[in-house]
Amino acid sequence: MLALVSPLEDPGNLILPTHRVIPEAPLGVAELREALIAAGWKVESAEELGEVVARIEALRATEHAFGIVGSAGKLIAHRLRGQGRSPSPRSSLDVAVLETEILEPLMGTASHEAAAGRLVYTRDPQEALEMAMARNGVAFLVSPTTVSEMAEVALAGEAMPQKSTYFFPKVPAGLVIMGAE
Numbered sequence: 655m656l657a658l659v660s661p662l663e664d665p666g667n668l669i670l671p672t673h674r675v676i677p678e679a680p681l682g683v684a685e686l687r688e689a690l691i692a693a694g695w696k697v698e699s700a701e702e703l704g705e706v707v708a709r710i711e712a713l714r715a716t717e718h719a720f721g722i723v724g725s726a727g728k729l730i731a732h733r734l735r736g737q738g739r740s741p742s743p744r745s746s747l748d749v750a751v752l753e754t755e756i757l758e759p760l761m762g763t764a765s766h767e768a769a770a771g772r773l774v775y776t777r778d779p780q781e782a783l784e785m786a787m788a789r790n791g792v793a794f795l796v797s798p799t800t801v802s803e804m805a806e807v808a809l810a811g812e813a814m815p816q817k818s819t820y821f822f823p824k825v826p827a828g829l830v831i832m833g834a835e
Contacts, residue, residue, distance in 0.1 A: 658825050662805050671798040672817040673782040674752070675774040676763050677789035683726040686792065689760050690731045700728040706795060707779055714797045718751045721779070721795030724786045731756075743806035748796055749818040756794070765816040775817045 660667060681689065687697050700706045706721035709730045713719035719732035735746065744750055757763050757773075767773050776782050782793035799818050807814055 662801055667801045668822045669798045669801060669804065670777055670820045670822050671796045672749075672775050672777055672820050673779060673796055674757065674794045674817075675776060675782050675785045675789070675791055676757070676761055676772065676794075677774060677785070677791040679724070679786075679790070679792040680762055681760060681792070683722055683724045683729060683792060686722055686731075686756075686760065687729055690756070693755070693760075695731045695733050698730045698732075700730055703728065703779055703783055706730055710795060710797050714748075718748050719797065720748070720752055720756070722792060723779075723783045723795065724792040725790075742812060743803065743810045744812040744814070747799055747803055747807070747815060747818060749799065749815045752794060752796060753815060761792070777820060 690697050698709070700709065700721075703721075703723065706723060706728050710719040710721050710732075713730075713732050717732040717734055719730060722729040722731055745754070753765055757765075763773050765773065774785060776785065779793075779795050782795060785791065786793040798820075799814070804814060804819055
């Protein structure tokens with residue numbers, strides 16, 4: 655078995671975000687605003703996609719924050735960290751909070767529905783917005799999981815949520831080839 659071994663604290667270890675798009679979304683941006691406010695989330699409007707991305711990155715240290723974008727507008731939904739249901743490291747991840755507090759209860763979509771096309775993943779926020787607009791959907795922009803969060807989840811013996819660890823750069827395929835004689 656081939657493996658790449660690297661110290662966790664190596665600055666070259668980088669995890670990029672993977673955004674979620676729900677085509678043919680049951681709720682639009684305006685309805686989500688009301689549902690999130692009723693659930694105790696703070697919700698802000700934004701004009702530009704870059705503003706959404708910058709704002710969720712700025713809030714990341716202290717709050718769970720998500721960009722919600724579609725044809726009806728752009729929002730930033732956020733709430734303080736530490737208000738989750740469980741003390742497990744996995745449940746405190748932004749993507750886990752998005753799944754358990756927004757995607758499943760409000761949108762009726764679980765991560766296993768990706769195979770059926772009810773949930774689409776992309777790494778590009780602009781592509782997420784374009785897909786949402788073209789497919790009458792809503793895109794959820796997320797901050798990346800940190801390497802230390804991933805390590806905490808692994809050390810607790812838990813599994814990471816689907817599409818929560820897009821490591822970059824990718825190790826080139828075929829870098830090492832083992833021959834059998």
